[in-house]
Each structure stands twice: as structure tokens, then as C-alpha cells.
Amino acid sequence: MTEDELGPTRPGRPGLVEVAALAGVSVKTASRALNGEGYVAHDTRRRVQQAADRLGYRLNGMARELRRSGNTSTLVGLVGGDLGNPFYSKLASGLEREVRLHGLQLVTVNTDEDPQSEERLTGALLERRVRALVIVSTLPGHRHLAAEHRHGIPFVFVDRPPTGLAADAVLLDNDGGARQAATHLLEHGHTRIGIVGDFSRLRTHQERITSFGATLRDAGIADWRDYLLEDAHDVAAAQRAVTDLLDRDPPPTAIFTTNNRITTGALRVLRGHPCPPALIGFDELDLGDILDVTVIAHEPENMGRQTARLLLERLDGYTGPPRWVILPTRLIPRGSTRRLPARG
């Protein structure tokens, strides 16, 4: 009675059938017309286009891809810890730009550094048939991804290397960076150096701490672990850790923080301190130059670009052995390490 004119017999959105019906052509012709495939009469094309506009037709990408390849989408997945952290957001930004220029879209999911979330979310992306997967992993091992990897889905691990899986990776020279930091402090005469690290299970932080400590040890500081505090994952925990260090007797004359969040926490504590220790942090800060804090810098956006490169080459058919790209770090000396090691 009511659905005469446009007569969408089915509910929901109009599909190619409805468009074709309204235009008075076959489904395939409608498809051809809208996709600009050759051999459609001018007039037909116009009628189909009108029908589509009138109905508010929008192609269903899922159906198209299901039919076309049966198996892959134009999505690239990024599984990371916390998009709110500048490190991740810049990484994501660099990656997104590159893949976008190749017609792919980035789907970003947060794990909050929770291993279980990582497994679940990775699975969800795989089910969605992402073309490739980029992972900043918080899991200790990656054998569970072996089957997918064999099926040809490119994986690129960022910041933390894969374990038990021969996949590509983009990493930082944590060893070099930590040594630069330690050397810098030693050169300034520091010998009691506090170290505040993130989750001890994260290999990245293990490396930074190990290399930093090794450098101190080589310089004759055998008991460097006395001033080591780990598992300071958020700013508040970092503030507590730094406060703890400063309350000791004697307090450290310098502090090394292993990532941007911890450095932030340290800055908050040091800000009100009468005679603050020297400070050097891993990761550049947003306004590091103005804050005048010495850092071990690197370029997260570039990590994103490198990641995209590895990934796109795999999608282009490269089937060689896994490649690990190790990006350099750079010491930027600033005011926070110009303070001398005044006796506590």
C-alpha cells in the first residue's frame, strides 16, 4: 500500500538491486555504470547514477572485498599500548600517512600494555582480514602468530622485537642510547646515579637499563643497582620513584629515566626541589628544548615511516628473510645536565 514508488521491499539500506530496479536495468549494468567500467551507454549511466543518488546508495565495501579477493581488506592494523602517549601517536601518525598514500587505512587499537588485550585485539584484527599487522607487543612470545604469518600476512614489530617468530621489526638502538646517556653523566662527574624504569618485563627497558648499568660498571661503579627503581609505568609511579630516590641518604646526583612518561614524572618532582639532581631522559619531549632537559632523542614518526616501508614492500611481494631496522638515537645535551654533582 505504502511502498509504491521507490519500493524498497527489503528494509535497511538500498543495494545494487534497488538501484538497478529503479533505473530499469540489470544489477550488473548498475554495477558497471557506478564503477565506471567500459561499455555502458551514456544514457544508461546517467539513469543509474540518478537512481543511486535518489536512493542514497552507498557501495558495501565488505561485500565487494568478500567477492573480489575473498580474503583481504585495505586495512592495516596497529596494535599498541597507549595512543595517548606522544610516542605512539607520532608513530601512528607517520605510519598512517604512508599507508594512506598507498590506499590503505590504519586501524589502531590500544592494549593498555595488557598481554591479554593484545591477544584478543590482534585476533579481532586478523579476523577482519587486515592486510598487514604492526605490533608494539607487550607479550613475551609470538609463536601464536606463526600460522597467520605462514599464510602470508606481513607482521612488523615496532620498538620491541618478536620472539619465536621470524618477522620484520623496526627498533631503536637502545644499547647505544643508554650508553650515550651513561657516558654523558659520567663525563660530568656523576657517580651516584638514580635509574627509573618502566615495567621490568618489557625488553626495551631491560636493554636500556642493562646497557646503562654496564657502562657505569665499566667505569668502576659496581653497585649501580642500589639506585635502580623499576615498574614505574605511569607518571604518578614515576613521581613516587623519583621522590624515593631523592629522600635517600645520600641522594643520587643525577637521574636517568627510561622513557618520556617517566621523565615527565621526574620533572614534576624536580621542579620544586631546592637542589635538583641532573636529569637525562630517554625519548624527546614535546617542548624539550624549552624545558631545557637533556634527552636521548629519536624520531617516532620516522619509525612509523620505516615500518610502513617494510610492510609495503612485503605487500609488494618481497619474500626475503626478516629484516630488522635499528634506528639510531641522538644525545641532545641541555640544561638539565649542566648541573654539577653537588655533594648531597
Added chain:
Amino acid sequence: MTEDELGPTRPGRPGLVEVAALAGVSVKTASRALNGEGYVAHDTRRRVQQAADRLGYRLNGMARELRRSGNTSTLVGLVGGDLGNPFYSKLASGLEREVRLHGLQLVTVNTDEDPQSEERLTGALLERRVRALVIVSTLPGHRHLAAEHRHGIPFVFVDRPPTGLAADAVLLDNDGGARQAATHLLEHGHTRIGIVGDFSRLRTHQERITSFGATLRDAGIADWRDYLLEDAHDVAAAQRAVTDLLDRDPPPTAIFTTNNRITTGALRVLRGHPCPPALIGFDELDLGDILDVTVIAHEPENMGRQTARLLLERLDGYTGPPRWVILPTRLIPRGSTRRLPARG
């Protein structure tokens, strides 16, 4: 000859047919077993699971959703200007968390504030049948989305309101914030105040500048536009604009910057200046407290959460009129405005 045992007649990834064949059951039984639907014999379930594991089977989410709803995915799209900007990444972070808790995934795309990109990317997400779309729009009008909107896809506009489309929005009290900023500077005795704004076509910035200017005008400063510079979209442009202002004779005694990026640029210029003007910026900065800069603050993560709320309620069936949530801003007075208006 060769493909005997597992016998995947078709190439590519194994599907339910292959799993079912290997387990010696029907496709539907395999489906039931893997999905944990009732009424599958223990033994059958086990055999199916083994077959799936052996084959490296992974459900095809596109096919599932195509069949299940025919029309919607579990994706929520976010179209924004620049994920690398802390404002966007925090917004995205807040939004992502909320939708994730409701079983949805966020797809983020960057427009680089380019209107054409916005249209193209919005279309791509719509084709992918996102359940809802969040847009920080750089377009002047939104009528082109009317059809989709009528088809029931929830749209939430963030930071910049929709034009020509009756959709939900989460906005900031730009008027209030700008007036707070102006009043604060006036109270400190400033009368020559520089203003540096983003793209003049962005309504958000128009509002901030208009309200700021109106407040100055009401205080008797008729020629406030003399110190107005717009279209400083990136940090470099902001630095140039601020430098320009400071080179004038007489220079302004205070500067108002309309977003975080511009404030950053201003800080870089002011840092080396012998007698810097007072500074107040819209948007909180990452380490604003330590940088000691007065800001008009708000909470991007909260904007993300509010956005999620509107969106989820729509998905839950709410069909009332559009709702605009206007979030308050807060003046945080800090050192950068304690400087008095010394005569230039």
C-alpha cells in the same frame, strides 16, 4: 597427486569448508563448534577444533558480518586533522577506550585539514559500513551526509559543529574561554594584545578570536584587530607570526594564541627574548605546569568520552533530536601572565 591429506582444493586461506571436511562434519556443525553454540557433542567439538588449529583457520569477519547484519560492522570511524597533535590523540584515546569497552573498534583517518581528503575518507569509511562516524570537520558544510544520516548512521561532530545537518556534537565553550583569556589579560593591565590564530576558515578559531576581540572592544580597545594575525596553522608559521608581532613598534605587551600548536611556536620565540610579552594560550600543554604558561584548559580525553556517550546512546536506539554538548574551559593562571605590561 600432491594435495591428498589436507586437500585444500582452493588456494588461499582455509575456510569453514576445509575445516569441516577435515573434521568429517558439515559446515554448519563446524561453525557451531567453533562459535560455542549449544548442542555439539564434546567429541565433535574437539575434532573440529583440532582441524581448525591444524589448518590455521581464522574466521572471516567480513563474511560473518555481511551475513549477520548485511549492513554494519563493529567499526567506529574517526575523521580528524592530525593524529600527531596531542589534542587529537587524546581525544582519540578517550573515544577509543569507551567504544572498545562496548566491543567496537576505532578506525582513525587523517585529513591533514584538507577538505577534499575529508570527503574522500569519510566516503571510504561509510563504504566500509562503520557503525558510527565521528568527525572533526574542516568542511564548511555537511549536507552531503544527509542521506547517510537518514539511513540511521549516527554522526557526532567534535570541536567544530555541523552545518546544514542536524547531528550531535561535542564542542568547547570557545566563547567563554576566549573571554576568560581576554579578561585575565585586561585585569593585568594589558591593552596592546597580539592575537595569533589558526586557519581563519575554521569556525572554532573564528569564535575564539571574535569573543576575545569583543571583550577587548567592550573594554575600550577599539583597534584590537591591529595586532591580529591569522592562518598560522603550523608551528613554523606561528613562530613567524609572533616574531612579526614582536618586531612592531610598539610591540604588544601580551599575546593570545588560539591553540596548542601556536602556543608552542610562541614559546619558542619568547624563550630567547630579552623582555618577553605575557602569554596565554588556548589548550593545555603537555607539561604546561612546568613550562609555567597560562592556559585556557579543557580535557580532550573527556571530549572523547562524551563523544562516545552520545554515539553509543544513538546505537542503543535513542532517536531524539540532536544534542550538542558544550564543555567548559578553565583558566589556569601561571607565570607567563604574571609579567607586567612593561612599556615596549
Added chain:
DNA sequence: TTGAAAGCGCTAACAT
């Protein structure tokens, strides 16, 4: 230049 039929991988509906 156009159309009919088959099928991508899965699940809903209805048997058995």
C-alpha cells in the same frame, strides 16, 4: 552494450 547465473565465507531458518 547488456544480462543471467554463480559464488566469495559465513550464518539463519528450517529440517532431520
Added chain:
DNA sequence: ATGTTAGCGCTTTCAA
């Protein structure tokens, strides 16, 4: 407890 059939919306044959 398990199997059969049909069909989601599109595109790929193949035919007219």
C-alpha cells in the same frame, strides 16, 4: 546433535 538450503551485496564468468 547434526545437516540442508538459502542468501547477505557485490563482482566475475560467460552468454546474448
